[in-house]
Amino acid sequence: MQMPADVDGITADLKVPGKRPRVFVNTDRPERRRRFTLAHEYGHIRIPWHMGTIVDVADQEEGDSGNTGYWRMEEEANRFASELLLPRIWLRELCETASAAAVHRAASERAEVSRAATAIALVEAAPPGWLYARIVDGEVRATRKSAGTITDKIPWGMRVTDVELPPGAVKTALSDYDCTHVWWQVEEEQPVPSRSTEREWRDLLDELLSVSGLQRDDQKQLAKRINGVLSAANSGLLTAEARTPQRLYAALITRFRQADLGAAFEAVKEHPLLQEFILARMQVFLSK
Numbered sequence: 161m162q163m164p165a166d167v168d169g170i171t172a173d174l175k176v177p178g179k180r181p182r183v184f185v186n187t188d189r190p191e192r193r194r195r196f197t198l199a200h201e202y203g204h205i206r207i208p209w210h211m212g213t214i215v216d217v218a219d220q221e222e223g224d225s226g227n228t229g230y231w232r233m234e235e236e237a238n239r240f241a242s243e244l245l246l247p248r249i250w251l252r253e254l255c256e257t258a259s260a261a262a263v264h265r266a267a268s269e270r271a272e273v274s275r276a277a278t279a280i281a282l283v284e285a286a287p288p289g290w291l292y293a294r295i296v297d298g299e300v301r302a303t304r305k306s307a308g309t310i311t312d313k314i315p316w317g318m319r320v321t322d323v324e325l326p327p328g329a330v331k332t333a334l335s336d337y338d339c340t341h342v343w344w345q346v347e348e349e350q351p352v353p354s355r356s357t358e359r360e361w362r363d364l365l366d367e368l369l370s371v372s373g374l375q376r377d378d379q380k381q382l383a384k385r386i387n388g389v390l391s392a393a394n395s396g397l398l399t400a401e402a403r404t405p406q407r408l409y410a411a412l413i414t415r416f417r418q419a420d421l422g423a424a425f426e427a428v429k430e431h432p433l434l435q436e437f438i439l440a441r442m443q444v445f446l447s448k
């Protein structure tokens with residue numbers, strides 16, 4: 161059978177009574193790609209609601225066809241293939257053994273799956289604090305982070321040399337034929353300083369805002385936004401497995417550093433009472 165150049169594989173006669181499904185794989189593709197395609201086609205066979213004949217077109221952007229049912233099936237078959245070839249439970253164990261790029265390389269070799277597909281699986285299995293970017297010509301082209309990671313994803317389109325992460329972040333990289341896979345592992349626990357007063361957070365915030373030089377109404381706006389940032393950081397951690405004070409403190413100051421609170425915030429940012437206010441707010445979060 162002549163396979164069109166843009167087709168990776170085809171599965172025919174899915175769930176047709178009296179017929180066995182037939183799978184065709186484009187043999188012009190590299191071995192690892194054929195391997196993933198085969199696992200993908202097997203997914204179409206195993207997933208009960210994938211019916212008829214499904215043609216897998218390579219490198220088509222999702223949404224091109226407007227056929228959402230098709231793309232849902234493609235996504236499901238890809239997930240099936242990824243879990244089959246790179247079991248997450250195995251990847252999670254590997255993550256404990258070496259740096260991100262070394263784990264990435266080892267998993268890709270052992271599973272005989274492309275480095276690109278391995279990266280996607282690895283982000284899902286990694287512990288909190290793993291950030292990933294696919295770099296093409298020095299620019300971030302795809303960007304992901306593991307579940308529970310507080311730090312923002314690396315911005316799309318950024319020069320990789322401009323990426324700034326908290327001190328102590330470990331960066332490792334793995335080259336590929338058309339890109340570089342870069343990993344950052346961020347330690348997201350921070351030692352919690354001890355409090356120097358017993359003052360309540362509202363009181364501390366009022367004093368902070370009074371040095372901001374803002375009008376009363378603008379002070380109220382800024383207070384709302386500050387509280388919004390801290391509440392978002394706190395609720396982001398409510399479902400995390402390990403909600404320790406060190407982790408919550410890291411989340412609060414990381415979010416604060418990343419938030420855009422406008423020029424007025426600059427005045428209070430360096431104020432010594434800010435840390436005291438964050439600690440007071442954290443005490444309330446932890447008591448709930």
Ligand SMILES: [Zn+2]
Pocket residue numbers: 200201204214215216233234237
């Ligand atoms: Zn498919």
